[in-house]
Amino acid sequence: MTAPVDPSREYIELAWKTAMKYLAEQNATIGNLRNRASGLSVISAFIVTFASTVGLLGRDAASAFPWPVSIALWAVVTVQLTLVMAIMWPVTVFYGPDLRDMLNADRWNAGRRAIDEPSVRALFERIQGNGRKVYKFKVLYVAAVTCLFVEVSIILGTVVAKG
Secondary structure, rough: OOOOOHHHHHHHHHHHHHHHHHHHHHHHHHHHHHHHHHHHHHHHHHHHHHHHHHOOOOOOOOOOOOHHHHHHHHHHHHHHHHHHHHHHHOOOOOOOOOOHOOOOOOOHHHOOOOOHHHHHHHHHHHHHHHHHHHHHHHHHHHHHHHHHHHHHHHHHHHHHHHH
């Protein structure tokens, strides 16, 4: 005869597995945002290099951008790269539970299991903290993409205006 199954135990284990999957998704999202942000800086550098190569930012007064436009372009690129740097900057993110805590002898002596309700609740609190950081990275990324559009618009608008 098999021992009766504690239904609450099954729910706790399900919540634990769900939380661990969510942590993995948060980690992947942060990695993707950082990869995309580094790509934005490369694209921005290419655009500015192209603009200066064709003489738009050069010394020739006939083909160069007016100084106010050049300053605006410099400012937008500086803001964009600052946003990218904020995304790329190392931050403390919770990746998972401390295994030392789970294997702590005091925990076992107190009759607690490795995965119990307080552990799952603490895990979800950490996930919420990660969520705020992920949201911040998303906002910074959208702002950096917006800067890229502004950068391209400044260049194209000036080229069209110069005829």
